[in-house]
Amino acid sequence: MIIFSPTPLLSRYAECMMWLARYMERMENLARLLEVTETFVRNAEGQTAWDSILAINSDESLFQQIHNTTQHTEIVPFYVTETRNPSSLVSLAQQVRENARAVRPLVSIELWTQLNVFSRNLLNLKNGDMAEHNLAELCTRVRQDCQTHFGIAEGTLYRDQAWLFYRLGKALERSDQITRLIDIRYHMLLPQSEAPGSDIDLTQWTSVLRSAAAYHAFRRLRPVTLTPANIVGFLLKNDGFPRSLSTNLRQIDETLTLLATHDNLRQFCSPLLECVAELRASLQDQTAEEIIIRGLHDYMSWIQTQLMDLQNAIASTFWPVIIPQEAALTKMAEQEQN
Amino acid sequence: MTNALHLAPPLTRGLLDNYATPDFFCELMNRKSPAPPIIDCVKKRLSALQIQELQNRTASAEAQLYRMGITFTVYTDREAIDRILPFDAIPRIITAEEWQHIERGVQQRIQAINLFLHDIYHEQHILKDGVVPAELVLQNANYCQAMVGLDVPGGVYVHINGTDLIRDQQGRFLVLEDNARTPSGVSYVIENRHMMLRLMPDLASGLPIRSVEEYGPRLHNALCEVAPEGVDDPQVVLLSPGIYNSAYFEHVFLSREMGAPLVEGRDLFVENHKVFMRTVMGPRPVHSIYRRLNDEFLDPLAFNPDSLLGVPGLVEAYRRGNVTLANALGTGVADDKAVYAYMPRIIRYYLDEDPILESVETHxxxxxxxxxxxxxxxxxxxxxxxxxxxxxxxxxxxxxxxxxxxxxxxxxxxxxxxxxxxxTIGLSVTPTLCGDTVEARHVDLRPFAVTGRSVWVLPGGLSRVALRKGSLVVNSSQGGGSKDTWVMAS
CATH class of the missing domain: 3.30.1490.270 (Dna Ligase; domain 1)
Structure with missing residues (x-):
């Protein structure tokens, strides 16, 4: 059920609601990833494999550019306080804050107040706050702040179009995050598991689950054997797990369908819905084993490209650039003069 | 071992015991005539409070304001700092009788200002009759050529007005200044009330304090009343310079209270001299704009060509009567310092009445x-x-x-x-928490009026206190704070 307010949603509000949810979700994922990596993820030498985070976020070249080194000690600050890194916690806090300020007339005072306090705390982070023994504590706090935010949103956001764009943002971000995680971790771990006769490093594989908050849910399925395909299958195709790809594609589908219930939006939404239907079908039509055999990396890349196209299509549908007649004419006149 | 002294209860004394009754008119303690019973009642309740208690409550209020982002932004070279307007928990009280006088006076003044603005942009009788010097008006930097000959809906130019009042040593209310462009501060009137009721329920209990909740609906209603003729269900918006503006919180507040979208210049565009906003369902017509943007930034085609905040073509759409701007353009002439001196004569000229609220004697x-x-x-x-x-x-x-x-x-x-x-005027004072004591501080009052088909004055106002001892400057940028203003119904 969705309410249509007498005034249709401002395009800028739609855009900011979507990005507010995306950045919040990204922040929660990053905090979890940092936490899990510190505790569980080890490279062949048994050291914390911080560089895997660079790979997941495709940040290797930016990191090089800023630090001119592959020194792993710089990776944690790079993801916590580095303002030149748009996906550090501090940068994300800044983004979240600006988007939330823009939609402040729409969201509840409770939602704004919580966000105001925790984003400011993050922006005031000092380097000492992420010394290694503090990192886990910091990440736990950030993760919980994000979860509190989502709880307040669930409990107080009015269910009009603004809510739908918020939900779209959240589901799109989760879809993107889960495919990145699977893609990178699978390929980091693959060489070990493929070696004939070698045991799967259980800790490493379960850390993939933990990075997606999926470990205990996965356990409840009581899989007979723990195989990479089992884990990939769970994260991609399990309809009961809130962060799986299939759950989030379903959410996107449902949300766009709700948006389309308004007569004026039906035709806007149909090309978007087709795109989602194609994605969902591709996932339903193959098992995890088939996906792996045919090429997990290619499939993950394809999904990410599709998601990006979907995001762009949503943008050009709901917040298009309109050049009014007068302005267009003035521009033409100017060009002629030049 | 615990020192016995530490177990002794702290010295207790009444909040107002050491309050020096100053030479000035004091809103609570020295009204120069027997205090009305309501004032006595508040005085008694306050006296029963401990200073520590008041300090704790004030600290809690300021922390809440900060958390809730009821702040204005101060920009330095390096960063943006959110500041709260310091809040003082001792209310400023206005009796029913005093309010009646203020209300009538403000209504009269706004009526005269609107007639004056209509006149100077049309026949200019007042200039021809030599009541106000023509060059003072026509050469005024705020005189707006685009308004000449233009008829605005209902003849209303100033839809939102803030009148700065002070009280002299005798307790007379005097107009210090009119704010007829884009007056700010009304959000603090309402937020201060919310804070006060949370913080001092014991102080307010049972008193006939008039509500300030009506402002948003009244404002929305007035903006609908002055929408272009023939529009059944006008779309009202609030036009803000955006999230980096220092008064952005107030814009958010008003947008929320009116239930109208807060738009920025980039959310609007003009086509065929009509104004539209960009929505997820395509362009939607806009009819009334409460703009919190100064004249010169409104339209790069009409005024400052470098303004990125405005909407190209807006002024022409306005001139053609397709959209209403509140306040109108060029209202700055009416709140000009020089024109202020003529305001008593302006009131007599148009209304044939003596001013109800006196001005500061001006030569x-x-x-x-x-x-x-x-x-x-x-x-x-x-x-x-x-x-x-x-x-x-x-x-x-x-x-x-x-x-x-x-x-x-x-x-x-x-x-x-x-x-x-x-x-020089000895401004009235009011008891104010200053560190460990309650002291007299100078205070002013800005009531807000909304004008659609008629003038409505919000029963309340922004009471600003000069927190520095002896200072007469109440501005927030110069160490001013604010108080809740209680207008009594009886």
Missing amino acids: ICAEPEGLAYTLANLDKLVVKPVGESGGYGLLIGPQATQAELDDFSQKLRHNPGNYISQP
Whole structure:
């Protein structure tokens, strides 16, 4: 059920609601990833494999550019306080804050107040706050702040179009995050598991689950054997797990369908819905084993490209650039003069 | 071992015990005549409080305001700092009788201002009759050529107005200044009330305090009333410079209270001289704009071509009557310092009534009697230049040296038309928490009025206190704080 307010949603509000949810979700994922990596993820030498985070976020070249080194000690600050890194916690806090300020007339005072306090705390982070023994504590706090935010949103956001764009943002971000995680971790771990006769490093594989908050849910399925395909299958195709790809594609589908219930939006939404239907079908039509055999990396890349196209299509549908007649004419006149 | 002294209860004393009854009119403690029963009641309740208690409650209020982002933003070279307006938990009380006087006075003044603005942009009777010097109006930097000959809905130019009032030593309310462009502060009136009821329920309990909740719906209603003719269900929006503006919180607040979208210039566009906003369902027509953007930024085609905040073509759409701007363009002439001196005459000219609210006694040096009086009493007066850039070139007589006085006399004789003079006023005071004591601090009052088909005055107002001892400056940028203002129903 969705309410249509007498005034249709401002395009800028739609855009900011979507990005507010995306950045919040990204922040929660990053905090979890940092936490899990510190505790569980080890490279062949048994050291914390911080560089895997660079790979997941495709940040290797930016990191090089800023630090001119592959020194792993710089990776944690790079993801916590580095303002030149748009996906550090501090940068994300800044983004979240600006988007939330823009939609402040729409969201509840409770939602704004919580966000105001925790984003400011993050922006005031000092380097000492992420010394290694503090990192886990910091990440736990950030993760919980994000979860509190989502709880307040669930409990107080009015269910009009603004809510739908918020939900779209959240589901799109989760879809993107889960495919990145699977893609990178699978390929980091693959060489070990493929070696004939070698045991799967259980800790490493379960850390993939933990990075997606999926470990205990996965356990409840009581899989007979723990195989990479089992884990990939769970994260991609399990309809009961809130962060799986299939759950989030379903959410996107449902949300766009709700948006389309308004007569004026039906035709806007149909090309978007087709795109989602194609994605969902591709996932339903193959098992995890088939996906792996045919090429997990290619499939993950394809999904990410599709998601990006979907995001762009949503943008050009709901917040298009309109050049009014007068302005267009003035521009033409100017060009002629030049 | 615990020292026995530490177990002794702290010395307790009443909040107002050491309050020095000052020479000024005090809103709570020294009303120069027997205090009304309601004032006595609040006084008694306050006296029962401990200073510690008041300090704790104040600290809690300020923390809440900060968390909730009820702040204004101050920009330095390096960063943006969110500041709260310091909140004082001792309310400022206005009796029913006082309020009736203020309300009628504000209504009268706004009526006269609207008639004045209509006149100076049409027939200019008041100038031709020599009541106000023509050059003062026509050469005023705020006089807007685009408004000449334009008829605005209902003849309303100033839809939202803030009138700055002070009280003198006798307790008379005087108008210090009109704010007829984009007055701010009304959000604090309402938020201060919310904070006060949370913080001091014991103090307010059972008192007939008038509600301030109506402001948003009243404002929305007025903006609908002045929408272009023939529009059934007008779309109202609030136009803000955006999230980096220092008053952005107030814009958010008003948008929320009206249930109308907060838009930025980039959310609007003009086509065929009509204004539209960009929505997820395509362009939607806009009919009434409460703009919190100054005239010069509104439309790069009409005014400042470098403005990125405005909407190209907006002024032409306005001139064609397709959209209403609140306030209208060019209202700055009416709240100009020099025009202020003529306001009592303006009221008499249009309404044939004496002003209900007096102005601060003002001597216009352009007139021979005014000049003679000013020169004879220079050491007792504040002399202000009337040029557009007020605040500079001011003479405060009682604080000036003989040399400065002599020097200023020269200037006055040389160019008398450029000056007005006023007596120094002993502003009223109110008990205010200052560190560990409650002390007298100077206070003013800004009531807000909304005008659609009629003038409505919000029963309340922004009471600003000068937190520095002895200071008369109540502005938030210069160490001013604010109080909740209780207008009593009876």
